[in-house]
Amino acid sequence: MNIVEAVLQSVTQLPPFPAVIQRVLQLVEDPKTSARDVVEVIQYDQSVTANVLMVCNSAYFGLRRPVHSLGEALVRIGFNNLVEIILTRGTSFLFFQACQGYQLQNGELWRHSVACALLSQILADRLNQKKSPIQFTAALLHDVGKVVLTGFVRDHFEEIRRRVQEQNLSFLEAEKATLGIDHAELGGMIAESWKFPPDIVAGIRYHHTPFLAPEFQDLVSLAYLCDVVALMTGIGGGADGLSYHAYKEVMEQYALKEQDLEEVIIDLESRMKKVEGFLNVP
Amino acid sequence: MNLIVGMGGIQVSNDPKVTIVTYALGSCIGLTVYDPVSRVGGLLHYMLPESSTNPEKAQSNPFMFADTGIPLLFQEVYHLGGDKRRMQVKAAGGAQLLDDSGYFNIGKRNCIALRKILGANNVLIQAENVGGQVNRTVRLEMGSGRVWVKSSGDGEREL
Numbered sequence: 001m002n003i004v005e006a007v008l009q010s011v012t013q014l015p016p017f018p019a020v021i022q023r024v025l026q027l028v029e030d031p032k033t034s035a036r037d038v039v040e041v042i043q044y045d046q047s048v049t050a051n052v053l054m055v056c057n058s059a060y061f062g063l064r065r066p067v068h069s070l071g072e073a074l075v076r077i078g079f080n081n082l083v084e085i086i087l088t089r090g091t092s093f094l095f096f097q098a099c100q101g102y103q104l105q106n107g108e109l110w111r112h113s114v115a116c117a118l119l120s121q122i123l124a125d126r127l128n129q130k131k132s133p134i135q136f137t138a139a140l141l142h143d144v145g146k147v148v149l150t151g152f153v154r155d156h157f158e159e160i161r162r163r164v165q166e167q168n169l170s171f172l173e174a175e176k177a178t179l180g181i182d183h184a185e186l187g188g189m190i191a192e193s194w195k196f197p198p199d200i201v202a203g204i205r206y207h208h209t210p211f212l213a214p215e216f217q218d219l220v221s222l223a224y225l226c227d228v229v230a231l232m233t234g235i236g237g238g239a240d241g242l243s244y245h246a247y248k249e250v251m252e253q254y255a256l257k258e259q260d261l262e263e264v265i266i267d268l269e270s271r272m273k274k275v276e277g278f279l280n281v282p
Numbered sequence: 283m284n285l286i287v288g289m290g291g292i293q294v295s296n297d298p299k300v301t302i303v304t305y306a307l308g309s310c311i312g313l314t315v316y317d318p319v320s321r322v323g324g325l326l327h328y329m330l331p332e333s334s335t336n337p338e339k340a341q342s343n344p345f346m347f348a349d350t351g352i353p354l355l356f357q358e359v360y361h362l363g364g365d366k367r368r369m370q371v372k373a374a375g376g377a378q379l380l381d382d383s384g385y386f387n388i389g390k391r392n393c394i395a396l397r398k399i400l401g402a403n404n405v406l407i408q409a410e411n412v413g414g415q416v417n418r419t420v421r422l423e424m425g426s427g428r429v430w431v432k433s434s435g436d437g438e439r440e441l
Contacts, residue, residue, distance in 0.1 A: 105436060108306075161435055164415075170380055228379060232388055233289065233329065234308025237417035239435040241377060242308060248383030258385055262335045265388075269290055269329065269346065 003152060004180040005105045008189070011148055017194040019047045021090035028083055028133045035079045039070050042086060051089035052082065071150040080199055083133040088117065090139060099146055101153030102238035109147070111279060112236025113140050118271045119226040122264050135219055138203025139226040141196075145187030145204070157239070166241050171240035172208045172232050184208050208244055221250050233265055235272065284295035286340075287327045290346035294324030294358045305419045307375035307391035311396060311412070312420035313352065315359050316427040320416035322362040325422050330388065333336045339367055341407040348395035372441050374420045374431045376412040389413065409441045 001009070020265035023041050027033040031081050033144025042048045049070055056067040056077055074082050095110040102109070124131045128142040146153075153160060163174035175182040196204075199216045203223040213220040214246045224247070232241050251257075271280075283291040287304040295302060302325040304312045309329075326345060333340035333347040344350035356366070375398055376389040392414030393412050400407060409429070411418065417434040420441075432438040 074331070126388045158434070175323050186431050226388065232309045232379065232386065233419050234306040234310055234377075235289070237306045237434065241414075241416040241434045242389075243377055243381045243415040246379035246381035246383060246386040248381075251383075251385045259335060261386070262388065265329060266336050266339050266346065267341075272289075 002180065004154075007149065007152055007181055009185060010151070011186070011190055014190065015093070020048060021087065021276055022194065022196075023082065024086050024090070024138065025197060025200070029199075031261045035074050035082070035187075037085070038079070038083060041073060043070055048086060048090060052085050055089065055278055056132045056154050058275075058277045060277070080131055080133055084117070085138050087115065087133065087137050094141075094144060094147055097147075099238065101150035101155075101157065102146055104238040106238065107280060108236040108238065109143060110236070112230055112238075113143060113153060114275060114279060115230040115233065115235040115268060115272060116140065116142060116223075116226040118275070119264065119268055120222060122271070123222060123225060126161035126256075126260060126264060131142065132167055134197070134199055135203075135222055138200045138223045140218055140268065141187075141191065141200065142207040142223050142227055143183065143187065144190050145183035146186070148190065149175065149179070149181075149186055150185045151154050153239075170208070171243040174243075176226060178193065182208075203258055210247065210250060211256075223255055225250055225254075225256075229261060229268070232261075235268075245253065286291060287325050288327050289327060290343055290351075292324060292326045292345045292351065292355060292358065294322070294362060295306040295424050296320070298363045299422045301421050302424065303419065305420045308377050308421065309350070309375070309392060311373055311375040311392045312418070313396065313418065314370075314372045314422045314429050315355060315364070316422065316424075316429075317359065317363070317364040317368045317369050318370065318427050320363040320365065321424065321427070322359055323422055323424060324359045324366045325420065326351050327386045328352070328392070330429050331391045340383070348399060349394060352396070352399050370408050370427060371400065372409045373407055374411040374418050374429075374441060377414055377416055377418070380415065386433070388440065405412045409440055411439075 117140040119134045122129045160174045163169045172182045191201040195243045201218040206220045207223045210221045210224040212260045283286045285302045287293045293302045304327045313326045328351040333350045376393040378389040411431045419432040421430040429441040431441045
């Protein structure tokens with residue numbers, strides 16, 4: 001069996017993606033979805049409900065009176081926030097564990113994922129775009145391929161590192177050259193196997209190579225930008241470091257200047273502090 | 283005992299049993315100062331070069347920026363009995379993406395700010411490990427003043 005076959009084989013050993021979260025993802029894609037539809041899907045899932053209430057009552061929202069039920073949560077924090085909490089809490093199980101190949105301790109890939117999701121909100125604000133749970137989800141899940149590829153990266157780390165150092169490749173290119181597949185490509189395949197909506201699949205698949213995306217250009221470019229800004233801050237940074245290509249074209253696409261990135265980073269620091277309380281809970 | 287410095291944070295100490303540590307410096311810079319005679323020192327983890335980017339933020343958290351954070355690091359160590367003439371100054375971080383465009387060069391600008399501020403105050407950097415594409419972890423041992431840098435994908439080395 002060659003390496004790519006072995007990688008694809010190990011995808012089948014991933015835990016199943018929670019059906020209730022998958023259903024929420026599908027609902028979010030449908031413009032006719034109402035808040036009530038979402039509440040109906042999750043209300044029988046105790047762990048999702050408990051998680052929603054925990055986050056609602058955390059410092060992040062700073063509510064004066066505590067929230068006791070899903071219905072109340074919806075009224076107090078709104079539909080987008082509710083969906084984002086469900087998706088965040090519902091996917092932490094995937095990202096929380098350590099990824100040895102990338103030299104990430106317990107919780108570090110999760111920190112990076114949450115930082116990217118928060119950046120999608122910050123950038124949407126700055127670009128005067130409507131906040132979208134789809135964009136949020138693409139940013140949150142963009143590194144899902146690392147969860148599977150980590151073991152293979154660990155086993156071939158020296159070779160990957162040599163390619164990065166001697167051939168001047170990005171970490172992604174070195175993964176591809178060494179293993180025959182990289183974490184973005186693999187992530188796209190995993191997302192497809194879980195039947196994620198095609199725009200989220202594209203966001204994951206092309207988060208390092210936004211110009212190769214055949215469609216969903218805006219979502220993919222933003223997912224890319226969220227990732228590179230998070231990498232620059234070092235939040236949940238691993239063995240791959242900052243060995244990824246910076247594309248000024250994405251900055252030009254949004255008419256962003258260097259100063260904008262600095263302000264985005266300042267904003268991210270405050271928001272990370274607010275989520276700190278539940279970042280350490282898998 | 284480890285004292286951990288978060289993003290845009292600082293720790294100073296005069297306890298020889300303490301190690302001050304900061305994790306995952308990307309484009310941020312970890313700056314250590316240490317007086318080997320009075321055995322006091324500190325570590326600053328700043329994120330951005332200039333407080334003028336957001337003066338309001340610089341009020342609430344001056345440690346986030348080089349120009350407001352670096353003077354405060356020195357002052358806090360002076361308060362513990364540190365002497366400027368004996369101060370050992372070391373720096374690590376300031377990594378960059380693979381970028382030819384200059385749009386993403388916060389790491390580089392963090393390094394420039396460091397040299398400018400220290401140079402203007404006649405402070406020499408004794409050792410540094412900056413730039414490249416790696417994440418870094420920095421530890422300052424208060425008992426010995428030794429500084430250790432661990433780069434991603436590599437072992438830990440004394441700076």
